[in-house]
Each structure stands twice: as C-alpha cells, then as structure tokens.
Amino acid sequence: MFDIQNIRSQFPILSQKVNGKDLVYLDNAATSQKPMSVLKSWEKYYSEINANVHRGIHTLSQLATEEMEVSRRKVQKFINAKNDFEVIFTKGTTEGINLIAYAITNLIKKDDEIIISYLEHHSNIVPWQMLCERTGAKLKVIPMDENGILQLDFLDKNLSEKTKIVSVNQVSNALGVINSIEEIIAKTRANSDAMIVIDGAQSVPHFKIDVQKMDCDFFVFSGHKIYAPMGTGILYGKEEILRKIQPFHGGGEMIATCSFEKTTYADLPFKFEAGTPNVGGNIALGAAIDFMDQIGQSNIQSHESALLDYAQKKLLEIEGLKIYGEKANRTGVVSFNLEGIGIASDVGMILDKLGIAVRTGHHCTQPIMEFFNIAGTVRASFAVYNTMEEIDILVEGVKKAQRMLS
Ligand code: PMP
Known part of the structure; x- marks a missing residue:
C-alpha cells in the first residue's frame, strides 16, 4: 500500500516552516531530502x-x-x-x-x-x-x-x-x-x-x-x-x-x-x-x-508520474506559461517560463516567500538555454514524498508571481 502520509512522516525536514509557510520542497532534481532511516x-x-x-x-x-x-x-x-x-x-x-x-x-x-x-x-x-x-x-x-x-x-x-x-x-x-x-x-x-x-x-x-x-x-x-x-x-x-x-x-x-x-x-x-x-x-x-x-520502484514511478501529469496539466492552464521540452515522454521535472517575465529567478523569489522551493536559472545546462534563447527557466522537480496539494500550492504561487510581476 502506498501511504503518502506515512512516507512524508519519515522526512523530518518536510514538517518545517519556511518564511512562515509550510515547506513545499520541489527542488528534488538538485537534491532530495533524507528519510529518518538514512x-x-x-x-x-x-x-x-x-x-x-x-x-x-x-x-x-x-x-x-x-x-x-x-x-x-x-x-x-x-x-x-x-x-x-x-x-x-x-x-x-x-x-x-x-x-x-x-x-x-x-x-x-x-x-x-x-x-x-x-x-x-x-x-x-x-x-x-x-x-x-x-x-x-x-x-x-x-x-x-x-x-x-x-x-x-x-x-x-x-x-x-x-x-x-x-x-x-x-x-x-x-x-x-x-x-x-x-x-x-x-x-x-x-x-x-x-x-x-x-x-x-x-x-x-x-x-x-x-x-x-x-x-x-x-x-x-x-x-x-x-x-x-x-x-x-x-x-x-x-x-x-x-x-x-x-x-x-x-x-x-x-x-x-x-x-x-x-x-x-x-x-x-x-x-x-x-x-x-x-x-x-x-x-x-x-x-x-x-x-x-520498501516503497517499491513501481509505486514510486506511478506516484511521480501522476504528480508530473497533474503539474503539467494545471500549469498549462495558466495563460502565457510555456513548458520546455516534450511533454509526453518525461519524468520528474517540469521546466517553464511565464510570457513577458524574462527573469526566472524573480518568480523563484516570490515562490520562496510562499515556502515553495524550486530552482531557477540554467540548471548547469547553458547550451540548452542558448538553444531556446533564454537565460533560464523555473524548474519544479518531484520526489516520492510530494503531493497533489503541493502542486496546487505551486500553481497558485505561480499565478501570484505572474500577477505581481506583470
Ligand atoms: N548529470 C545530471 C543529469 C545531473 O542532473 C546532475 C546534478 N544536477 C549531475 C550530472 C551532477 O551531479 P552531482 O553534482 O551530484 O555530481
């Protein structure tokens, strides 16, 4: 049985508040959090x-x-x-x-x-x-x-x-x-x-x-x-x-x-x-x-792909949001920018104030950024402990950033 609350309870850092808000950690492609057993x-x-x-x-x-x-x-x-x-x-x-x-x-x-x-x-x-x-x-x-x-x-x-x-x-x-x-x-x-x-x-x-x-x-x-x-x-x-x-x-x-x-x-x-x-x-x-x-690789995979599908669907509902890269064949990461907002880190800073950790910038892949002719992207990336609610919080945060920056 895949019990997300049980999984989350094994990660002490996830119950922290950041900037007065519940931490929503979506920077897993940079590094993952560590469970108690580790x-x-x-x-x-x-x-x-x-x-x-x-x-x-x-x-x-x-x-x-x-x-x-x-x-x-x-x-x-x-x-x-x-x-x-x-x-x-x-x-x-x-x-x-x-x-x-x-x-x-x-x-x-x-x-x-x-x-x-x-x-x-x-x-x-x-x-x-x-x-x-x-x-x-x-x-x-x-x-x-x-x-x-x-x-x-x-x-x-x-x-x-x-x-x-x-x-x-x-x-x-x-x-x-x-x-x-x-x-x-x-x-x-x-x-x-x-x-x-x-x-x-x-x-x-x-x-x-x-x-x-x-x-x-x-x-x-x-x-x-x-x-x-x-x-x-x-x-x-x-x-x-x-x-x-x-x-x-x-x-x-x-x-x-x-x-x-x-x-x-x-x-x-x-x-x-x-x-x-x-x-x-x-x-x-x-x-x-x-x-x-213990969780099982197939459980991890199906949970994370559900998270990714949901994140892509909800993010694409935001007008002017562009996701980079093929959408049908990907895992773990959604990389995007908002139309008219050239600096991804401005979005990242607003999200941070809301307790949401994402990565912004070139992600150590400058040739890819040059290819798309951009300085960077906002990247949300998922791990087994992330939830659909956290994606809702991210989407609301991105909407707020869009309102504040446009
Ligand atoms: N290759 C890929 C695809 C990566 O995502 C990373 C880390 N962002 C690295 C290499 C480098 O890994 P590390 O910094 O842990 O050596």
Whole structure:
C-alpha cells in the first residue's frame, strides 16, 4: 500500500516552516531530502562504528568494512550489476564522469571522436572537453529539436571506427525529457566499438535501472538525489573495461604493492577507490536503497508520474506559461517560463516567500538555454514524498508571481 502520509512522516525536514509557510520542497532534481532511516544509519555509523575500512584488524574497522561492502552489494542489486566489484563508490555523478574521462586517456588518440548530446549537464560536457584537450580528440554533439528530442539520425552519419566514447544522460535535468538510450546504445553497438557512458543522475530516482539489460559500459549516478547523503555516488563499469583502464587517483587503498621503483594496483573495485572513502555516507546510501525498495520502484514511478501529469496539466492552464521540452515522454521535472517575465529567478523569489522551493536559472545546462534563447527557466522537480496539494500550492504561487510581476 502506498501511504503518502506515512512516507512524508519519515522526512523530518518536510514538517518545517519556511518564511512562515509550510515547506513545499520541489527542488528534488538538485537534491532530495533524507528519510529518518538514512539519517539514523549515518548517525549510527559515527556514534557506534566510526573506523577506517579495509586496513584494520580491530573490530570496529572490520565492522565498518563489512557494512560498506554490504552497501556495495545493495547497489549491485539495485542496478543489477553482474559483480559487486563493478560498483565503485565515488563522490557523485561529476566525479564518476571525470574518473572515466581520465582513466581512458591513454586509449584515445588525436582525431578520435567523442559523442555527447545537446541535453547534457555541464558535468557530461566539460570532462570530455578536457579529455579532447589532453589528446587531440574531437567532441561531437547530437543535436536536438524544439521539443528537446535528440535527433538520432546524427548517429547514423557520425558513428565510425573513430568514435571512442558515446556519453549521454538517460533523463535531462533541465527538461526532464527521457532520452531513447536503447536506440542510442543499439546504434552505437552496430556502428562502432565506442564505450557507452550513461549519466543516470536524473533517471535513478525515478525508475528501475538494469545495467546488464541496458548493455552500457559505464553508468554513473549521485546518492544525494536518491535520498542518500551528499558526497556519495556510484560508478558502475563493466569488468573487462575496468580492468583495462588506468586508475584515476593514486594513493592508499588502490595499490597492491608500492615501492619507489614500481607500484602495482589493487584489484577491482579498490583500484578506483584511492584514499579514505566516505564510509558513513556509503553505508547510508545502502539505507536509502532500502527505503526505496520498501516503497517499491513501481509505486514510486506511478506516484511521480501522476504528480508530473497533474503539474503539467494545471500549469498549462495558466495563460502565457510555456513548458520546455516534450511533454509526453518525461519524468520528474517540469521546466517553464511565464510570457513577458524574462527573469526566472524573480518568480523563484516570490515562490520562496510562499515556502515553495524550486530552482531557477540554467540548471548547469547553458547550451540548452542558448538553444531556446533564454537565460533560464523555473524548474519544479518531484520526489516520492510530494503531493497533489503541493502542486496546487505551486500553481497558485505561480499565478501570484505572474500577477505581481506583470
Ligand atoms: N548529470 C545530471 C543529469 C545531473 O542532473 C546532475 C546534478 N544536477 C549531475 C550530472 C551532477 O551531479 P552531482 O553534482 O551530484 O555530481
């Protein structure tokens, strides 16, 4: 049974007042709130277990190691990775993509090609530009249409033996549009030997992920967008590729042997986990996955899609409101502007006074904003604890902002 009040009661922050009003938190694409089970897991780690992992013979160190490895296996199951050592703990999506872009450097030659899409977050643009600068490779961009739909015939013309990486997000954080990654992966496999990277930062919160079925080579996401603490994230990589590529950071934990003459690297996953990890955060990420599993992925998905449908319908009733991006095939996010009101943050500020938290601006996707010739949008984004009543409050808030600003 999906009991929204029970779910909400697990999030202490949601009962807060902001600017004297009940908090309506609709900035979930930026970060989600945390349930008690995650907060308790974090607290328990620091109050009862805190010790460094993988090195200690003492009891607490062994306990910390065990709990973190249990969490790794929860993530493995959550995304259906074949092996637990294909799951690498990171700080988040950004670190995951930078790790890949650095680790493959010596496999990339001058004039090789890297394909990304118009819909990418800056963290799936800049690391590839930096790789191009290091190697002389070229960056190519899958174009999109007025609805934010990627024009995949571009792949038919541009995939070749030169293509070394195709890196796209599964869901756009700025528009919420769901990309056809099945088609992108099928075309890439058919026409090149490129490695496929999927940025799952905005898909993991909303639907079931199966990396084996998807047949991507890498899949990255952030823990903090799925109810886990900030500073947590996952890089999944296929075993054969992870074995082939270079480590990202050098240091403790990631070596097998170290001498001044030569260092050999540790086995997977530790080869990519240099230094002391975010043990408490990584364990709490496991608690966040338990939280989602308890509700059930299909319940989460159907509740959030009902919220999105309702939000789009009610917002579109406002005269002069424009929603960006394809409306029929999206998840989690509605991005809009009001006609005649050029500055999205003015709307955001009025909503904030009403206790409503939304994001305004370019959402780390400046190329998308340039495409639409706007400085930014107002973005409302949903999580499992949001309600239809909150959408009504948002819609009334937007109407009020429109009256005040026009
Ligand atoms: N990619 C997408 C699609 C995102 O939405 C985000 C976060 N807004 C990121 C990457 C970067 O995630 P993080 O800041 O957690 O590393």
